[in-house]
Amino acid sequence: xxxxxxxxxxxxxxxxxxxxxxxxxxxxxxxxxxxxxxxxxxxxxxxxxxxxxxxxxxxxxxxxxxxxxxxxxxxxxxxxxxxxxxxxxxxxxxxxxxxxxxxxxxxxxxxxxxxxxxxxxxxxxxxxxxxxxxxxxxxxxxxxxxxxxxxxxxxxxx
Numbered sequence: 001x002x003x004x005x006x007x008x009x010x011x012x013x014x015x016x017x018x019x020x021x022x023x024x025x026x027x028x029x030x031x032x033x034x035x036x037x038x039x040x041x042x043x044x045x046x047x048x049x050x051x052x053x054x055x056x057x058x059x060x061x062x063x064x065x066x067x068x069x070x071x072x073x074x075x076x077x078x079x080x081x082x083x084x085x086x087x088x089x090x091x092x093x094x095x096x097x098x099x100x101x102x103x104x105x106x107x108x109x110x111x112x113x114x115x116x117x118x119x120x121x122x123x124x125x126x127x128x129x130x131x132x133x134x135x136x137x138x139x140x141x142x143x144x145x146x147x148x149x150x151x152x153x154x155x156x157x158x
């Protein structure tokens with residue numbers, strides 16, 4: 001039993017050692033764009049605009065709260081007017097099934113809108129919005145793994 005504990009301890013130390021040097025190697029190779037303070041980075045973002053009450057609508061879809069469907073022309077107009085950053089509030093919970101799978105057409109639509117801004121060389125802030133249930137229970141043990149899976153599915157897309 002004592003030998004087994006030593007073996008496990010040695011393996012854990014080796015794993016930790018390898019992990020630390022892997023992370024250090026990755027951090028040392030980070031693109032220069034990200035080797036700056038938050039103030040330096042945010043100052044590049046300039047003036048921003050919000051596209052609210054569309055993808056964060058909890059009823060009636062993107063136009064459910066009276067806004068027109070977000071178009072490439074709208075985002076291009078923002079860029080033309082001098083905006084460098086766009087905030088896109090998104091409500092995910094109403095678009096997930098009980099297994100945490102996001103409606104694929106909704107996810108594709110969010111990506112399409114994000115890409116409108118990316119093609120204009122704009123910064124994008126995706127704001128998770130109106131998440132009353134699942135995200136507020138994020139740290140609850142009963143939902144932690146399920147919520148992590150939902151977030152990973154969202155973030156993998158972007």
